[in-house]
Amino acid sequence: MTVRDPKHLTANATSLGLRICKPQSVRRALRVTLLFTALTSTPGLAEDPNNAGAGPVASVSMDHNTFIPSEITVVPGTTVTWVNKEDMPHTVVHVNKGFRSKTIVKDAQFSFTFTAAGDYDYLCSIHPNMKGKVIVRPDAG
Ligand SMILES: [Cu+2]
Secondary structure, three states, rough: OOOHHHEEEEHHHHHHHHHHHHEEEHHHHHHHHHHHHHHHOOOOOOOHHHHHHHOOOEEEEEOOOEOOOOEEEEOOEEEEEEEOOOOOOOOEEEEOOOOEOOOOOOOEEEEEEOOOEEEEEEOOOOOOOOOEEEEEEEOOO
């Protein structure tokens, strides 16, 4: 055997390894996604609308391309529910990526429970001029 042959084999093994590795990471990503789906659909978690009565609640309407009220102040642990009142579809997207709704059609809603104090600026990704803010403060209310 010449020196060149093992090198050649190594190169083959590497490309083979990459080929094997790729589906594995896809499978792992899928498993993580499934786990995440299972967790978020577990009753009792914040995003479950059935859990809305467990803590303080607040609601924001979406109408006339506006979040109403555009700014609300709540205590930590409050579940805020956005309800779309008009035919125009909207989304609720936190600018710092803490939460993000799917497209909310008329009469549909999205909820998020705010556990940490802070200012949460959000907008509608379909109409970026449509903005709102949730202020979470322990001394609110
Ligand atoms: Cu919108």
